[in-house]
Each structure stands twice: as structure tokens, then as C-alpha cells.
Amino acid sequence: MTPMTGPILTRREGGILEVTIDRPKANAIDLKTSRVMGEIFRDFRDDPELRVAIITGAGEKFFCPGWDLKAAAEGDPVDGDYGVGGFGGMQELRDLNKPIIAAVNGICCGGGLEIALSTDIILAAEHASFALPEIRSGTLADAASIKLPKRIPYHIAMDMLLTGRWLDVVEANRWGFVNEILPAGRLMDRAWELARLLESGPxxxxxxxxxxxxxxxxxxxxxxxxxxxxxxxxxxxxxxxxxxxxxxxxxxxxxxxxxxxxx
Structure with missing residues (x-):
């Protein structure tokens, strides 16, 4: 796998692949970006030398807000071809049997939260926040409606889905879908530390x-x-x-x- 630039940055070190969503200003994902992510995670899955992946967002404010509404307004269909792994490249990718760590560096909402929920371990910076605001735009948070009630208490999941309210990182940690809260400057160091531990495993x-x-x-x-x-x-x-x-x-x-x- 060769390093990539543009909307998705990749960095490979040994058996670890770091994937960074880099679409200023908010790291939102359009159809083209989703397809690129699908190719990246498919190659990660199929490369026997790669053992673990980290996914994060560029900058200090946004992990990912999910679907790019500006692209949708310009014609990207909400039910379009997201690529081989579905939205964000991993949610529907079959046989993705390697550990993935989400390093949430800021706002994580909508489809961005659904991507984080598709990983195995979620690390978050102290200023990270989480929400499913689709209800406010009359859209179904489809993957979250399936996954979130299985990850956290039912009534908390339904509160998020039905009201679109925001959770700070402390509450997200309390309900169990954030593993660790870290200072922003320590987030990626901890993600790599954990990735190296997993890289050394079976x-x-x-x-x-x-x-x-x-x-x-x-x-x-x-x-x-x-x-x-x-x-x-x-x-x-x-x-x-x-x-x-x-x-x-x-x-x-x-x-x-x-x-x-x-x-």
C-alpha cells in the first residue's frame, strides 16, 4: 500500500496503518472520499503484513461529522454508491478481521460516529463530543440505529437517536463507547502505543x-x-x-x- 494524499492520508509503519480523514474544513465525507476509504480498508484487510489500523481526523476540531451535506446539495445522492465497504469504507466491508482503533480528535457526529462505532477501540481527546443530529434534518441514522443500542444502554441510545443531543467525552466514556479520555496532545501517541501492542499480538x-x-x-x-x-x-x-x-x-x-x- 502506497502512502496517499488528498482527502485521505495514510501512513504505514511496520504492521500498523494510520488513516487520516483530511477534508477541510470539517472532514465531512462525500461519495468519492467514501470510495477511497473503501479501497484503503480493503487493501488493509487483504495485506498480510498489516496487523492493525488507526483512523483519525486532521486538525484539532473535527474527527468527522459524517455525510457531506454540501456535496449532497450539489447532487451527491444520499443512497449513492459509497464504495466497497459502505459509508466510510469499513462499515460493510466483509471479513474485516483486524483490530481498528479510532482516535477521536474532536467533533464526532452523524456518520462520523457510525464510523467510530465500526472500530474496536475508541480513544478520545478531552474536547471531543458526540451526537447523532440526523433527526434534525429529517434523515435516518441507519447504521447507528442498528449498532448503538447494542453498544450502550438502550434508553441512552434512543435519547441520542430521537433528540440529536450532544454528549461530551466524559458522558460518552461513562456510557461505555469511549475507552479512554486523553489530553489532545497525547491522543495519537496513545493510539500508536496501543497499536504497537496489538501489532505484537496473535x-x-x-x-x-x-x-x-x-x-x-x-x-x-x-x-x-x-x-x-x-x-x-x-x-x-x-x-x-x-x-x-x-x-x-x-x-x-x-x-x-x-x-x-x-x-
Whole structure:
């Protein structure tokens, strides 16, 4: 993957990919930008050398406000072709089984919040804020309507969806969809610190975790558990037949750090 410039910036270091939305003034996403993001996250998914991604916004004020209403006013259809991964490149990307960290550096609302909810860990600067203001423009926050009530208490999710009210970062952390609150100047350092920790971990286990968790969201416990024990998940079957599975056991027995190869 070559570094990109323009509306989406990428930086690669070892097995870590940093993706930055850079569309002044607010980092809003139009159809073209969404398609570019889809290509980036598809390539991230398919590159065996990449282990973890970070997504953030350029500047100090906006992470992402979601859909670019100016582009919509100029003709971008709200139900247009968002690209291979759906809006923002990752929400509907199949088999995206690698960890993704959101580093929320400011306003995170609408589709921007839906993108953050598609990641696995959300870090946020002290001045970050969150909302689903679609209700005020007569639009459905579709992905958030599906995801948010599963992430936080139902009544808080419905409050956000029905009123469009803003949450500061402390309240977002209290309800559990922000993992850590950080000084703005420390946000990206912490994101990379966490990414390096994940980079050093077992990629086949990460893939199995993500596939099992996704499946379990829509099923009862025993149904998903039966699929695990019968090795009906592709990632679980690969893991249980892998060199890494043996390496983990050997490293434990030999009292050393494992060397993960992803195979």
C-alpha cells in the first residue's frame, strides 16, 4: 500500500496503518472520499503484513461529522454508491478481521460516529463530543440505529437517536463507547502505543475474535458457541490448524514470548 494524499492520508509503519480523514474544513465525507476509504480498508484487510489500523481526523476540531451535506446539495445522492465497504469504507466491508482503533480528535457526529462505532477501540481527546443530529434534518441514522443500542444502554441510545443531543467525552466514556479520555496532545501517541501492542499480538486469534463477536451479536449464546466448537467459523478453523496455535503452547511451556507468524 502506497502512502496517499488528498482527502485521505495514510501512513504505514511496520504492521500498523494510520488513516487520516483530511477534508477541510470539517472532514465531512462525500461519495468519492467514501470510495477511497473503501479501497484503503480493503487493501488493509487483504495485506498480510498489516496487523492493525488507526483512523483519525486532521486538525484539532473535527474527527468527522459524517455525510457531506454540501456535496449532497450539489447532487451527491444520499443512497449513492459509497464504495466497497459502505459509508466510510469499513462499515460493510466483509471479513474485516483486524483490530481498528479510532482516535477521536474532536467533533464526532452523524456518520462520523457510525464510523467510530465500526472500530474496536475508541480513544478520545478531552474536547471531543458526540451526537447523532440526523433527526434534525429529517434523515435516518441507519447504521447507528442498528449498532448503538447494542453498544450502550438502550434508553441512552434512543435519547441520542430521537433528540440529536450532544454528549461530551466524559458522558460518552461513562456510557461505555469511549475507552479512554486523553489530553489532545497525547491522543495519537496513545493510539500508536496501543497499536504497537496489538501489532505484537496473535493475528489469527484477533481474526477469530472479531468473526465470533460479529456472529454473536445476532444470535443466542449456544448457537454461536456450537459453531465455535464445530469449527464452523473459517477463522476459528484456520486458527486451530495453525502454526501459531502450536507456537503459543510451546512458548508457554518454554517460558518465553511467542513469535507469531500469522499462519
Amino acid at each position: 493475528p489469527l486469534v484477533y481474526a477469530a475474535i472479531k468473526e465470533v463477536v460479529r456472529d454473536a451479536e445476532g444470535r443466542d449464546f449456544q448457537t454461536t458457541m456450537n459453531k465455535v466448537t464445530r469449527r464452523q467459523f473459517r477463522t476459528v478453523d484456520v486458527l486451530y490448524s495453525s502454526e501459531d496455535q502450536l507456537e503459543g503452547a510451546r512458548a508457554f511451556a518454554e517460558k518465553r514470548d511467542p513469535v507469531w507468524k500469522g499462519r
